[in-house]
Amino acid sequence: MTATNDTAPPKLIVRGIPTEHAQALRRGGPDAHGQPPIAAVARGAGNPCRHCLQLIADGDTKLVLAYRPFGVPQPYAETGPVFLHQTACARYDADALPAWFAHLTPALVRGYDANDWIVYETGRVVAGTELAEACHAILARDDVAYVHIRSRFNCFQCRVERG
Ligand SMILES: [Zn+2]
Structure with a gap:
């Protein structure tokens, strides 16, 4: 027997932030507050990269920056801190x-x-x-x-x- 659409588990679409944006930030491009990302050493297991959606390893360098996960500013467009791998990684998709x-x-x-x-x-x-x-x-x-x-x-x- 093969699974039918009725029994297949529902799917989601889950993606990291756009690669072009991650690359621009890695080149020192402005974050959501117009400032360059800050490089820092990742400590512990609480440093998720928002591009590959994996944890940045303890001791690796992370970029810390302000991110607004909305296309344009508007009342609900919350902006806050996120991390990125400093070096290239594969976008989660x-x-x-x-x-x-x-x-x-x-x-x-x-x-x-x-x-x-x-x-x-x-x-x-x-x-x-x-x-x-x-x-x-x-x-x-x-x-x-x-x-x-x-x-x-x-x-x-x-x-x-x-x-
Ligand atoms: Zn990453």
């Missing part, structure tokens, strides 16, 4: 969340509408192991265009869309 997100606990998750405004009823704080289920539940709403996952510090992790 998959139909599921990175496995290590299970340890992103607690995580913040919320939906945005087609105008990039928060859909307030969707905001949740969940365990990392519940993130995929939470994304599917929020994306089931007609008024939600996409979901953002953030750390407990409110740092943007990634955008999630319907697969």
Whole structure:
């Protein structure tokens, strides 16, 4: 027997930030506050790169910068700190969340509408192991265009869309 569409697990679209933007930042291009990224040594296991969506190894150099995960400034376009690998890495582009997100606990998750405004009823704080289920539940709403996952510090992790 082969799986049918009725039994196949639902897919998500999960991508890191655009490669062109990551490369511009690595060349010292301006962050969301118009400043060059700051190079620092990554310590511990809490330094996710927003391009490859993997953890930057302890001792490696990371770039610290302000990122606005929205195309244009508007009231809901939150801007905050993120990390990037200093050297080139492969953009994450998959139909599921990175496995290590299970340890992103607690995580913040919320939906945005087609105008990039928060859909307030969707905001949740969940365990990392519940993130995929939470994304599917929020994306089931007609008024939600996409979901953002953030750390407990409110740092943007990634955008999630319907697969
Ligand atoms: Zn990376």
